Amino acid sequence: MENSAPSCARVRFGKFEVNPRTGELFNDGQKVQLHEQPFLLLLTLLERSGELVTREELSSKLWPPGTFVDFDRGLNKAVNKLRDALGDSADRPQFIETLPRKGYRFIGVVTQDVPAEVRRPTVAPEAARPRWRWGHAPLAGGVALVFLGIVLGTNVLGWRDAIMNRLRPSHLQITSLAVLPLENLSGDPEQAYFADGMTDALITEVARVGTTRVISRTTILRYKATRKTTQQIGRELNVDAVVEGTILHSGDRVRITAQLIQVSTDNHLWAESYERDMSEVLRLQQEVATDIARRIGSVVKPVEPLRTVNPEAYGEYLKGRFDFFRYTAEGWRDAIEHYSRAIQADQNFAPAYAGLAESYIVAGAWNAFPLDDGLRKGKAAAQKALELDSMLASAHLAMGEVYVQEWNHASAEKELRRALELNPNDPLAWQLHGVHLLWRGHFQEGIAEQERARSLDPFSPIINANLVRAFCYSRQYDKAIAQAQETLKLQPGHAVALYWLEHAYRHKSMFREALAANLAAAKPEEVPAIERAYRSAGYRGVLLMQAQADKRSGNLSKAARAFAQAGDREQALTSLEECYRHHCPGLGRLKVEPDFDPIRADARFTELLRRIGYTE
DSSP: OOOOOOSOOOEEETTEEEETTTTEEEETTEEEOOOHHHHHHHHHHHHTTTSEEEHHHHHHHHSOTTOOOOHHHHHHHHHHHHHHHHTOOSSSOSSEEEETTTEEEEOSOEEEOOOGGGSOTTSOOTTTOOOEEETSSTTHHHHHHHHHHHHHHHOGGGHHHHHHHHHSOOOOOOOEEEEOOOEEOSOOGGGHHHHHHHHHHHHHHHHHHOOSEEOOHHHHGGGTTOOSOHHHHHHHHTOSEEEEEEEEEETTEEEEEEEEEETTTTEEEEEEEEEEEGGGHHHHHHHHHHHHHHHTTOOOOOOOOOOOOOHHHHHHHHHHHHHHTTOSHHHHHHHHHHHHHHHHHOTTOHHHHHHHHHHHHHHHHTTSSOHHHHHHHHHHHHHHHHHHOTTOHHHHHHHHHHHHHTTOHHHHHHHHHHHHHHOTTOHHHHHHHHHHHHHTTOHHHHHHHHHHHHHHSTTOHHHHHHHHHHHHHTTOHHHHHHHHHHHHHHSTTOHHHHHHHHHHHHHTTOHHHHHHHHHHHSOGGGHHHHHHHHHHHHHHHHHHHHHHHHHHHTOHHHHHHHHHHHTOHHHHHHHHHHHHHTTOGGGGGTTTOGGGGGGTTSHHHHHHHHHTTOOO
């Protein structure tokens, strides 16, 4: 019978063993996870053990000609991952020595079992043959080169195919993407708004030009300065690929580097550097986004080339975005200031008008700005944005919000749908359109759109909290409670989540739990009064106390809900009539708000629904 050939040659150093045929690395018999580039790097260094291998040589080995990669960054990452796998240190290396500005050298003692097919006929039998020690014999490097040359040149035992298949990127199937926070290379903490703003803009632009699901900014910014690997992040976000990169803003120039990494393999699929004048920053974003969309196989939508922009205007615009997403009264007021300055610097910059509109509308709805004034100014800014750019999704979204506040349901539906057509990756647009559906009683569709918003921004506390609201509107209180608890894990003490959690508990007659949620959401100075009211008259006492407080502060829709729940029908209906005269934004949910169920059969309530455009 013919002798069977050995399955592979094993290369050993320290406690480690490499099987080139299978592409596996073992540490004392235990398999070590090592991906394509780090593994090929290891093979290359072993091939020339004891010798300097320059950075240029390594880059050419790891990435074939024509590959668009930031070689320095990619090589550094591969070296770091290889060192991690080997438990090695750059400061005190056992295996991989760094030669500054030159390259790397493998310094460990290496032995290899040479397969029978490539041995000289005169070599002693296997039992008597000493193993080669690379780097410790004059011919070691030559033997290694001859050996690998034979392997790769003649495909002995199919090793060449096995190695190349191991290193070849798998077929791209990228339907979802996360653009990680761009690293600020300026060294100036004051430039954080610029790096965050450019990350946000790039996310928006990738979503605009492609058809891939792109994770939104609130979730992405949780990974700012994270120590998690791209694979860990990708798996947490359930995406197929991630984009990571850097940004440097210096004077009138901006430079972006970006690279695309496949999550399943940790392969660097593409990388590129871009540098432009700040006046061309919009075109820069579009170019980067289009390149990314093409590399992942997304259908690239035809978009109009973006114009140049005044650098001062764009800087103020980014500051406005930064402040808006603080989601505080102070943040919205600051955003209004920055957007106004952006418009002063460039009166034709449509995104600044859209941002200004959004800030006025939201600030008014949250009592951070006079409601009537905010709605009037927000509408004017949204109309100006659409006049300058009718294809701007954020402008249609802002106008849709205006129509929602004006109870113009048909126009609101039209504008919100147009915003989604122009940017189907905007979680805020899905959320607002979902709310509009919920207010009209379309619970199944509304919840589905809230879920869609969460899939695009899974770690956003406000989006998760508004899903609690959706379950409350549809009277699914157990689901509301579960979702509220999940939201509070994301952000303990989140006021909106606690507000709707109190709703759900109260409607299940779980008053002790409702009281706990109420107290958790209250300001410290409000706690003693709430506790006294509960001891005096149970939860009804708490509701009456809060209704009177809301009425005094002018929050009439909230007062009406509390009066209705406390059983004071007349006070509830009187507050609603006054709320109608003042055009309170809270009346939009009148049709579906569970708190109004005790007065829903009253003719005065039915007439009020008719006046704001709803029919029972």
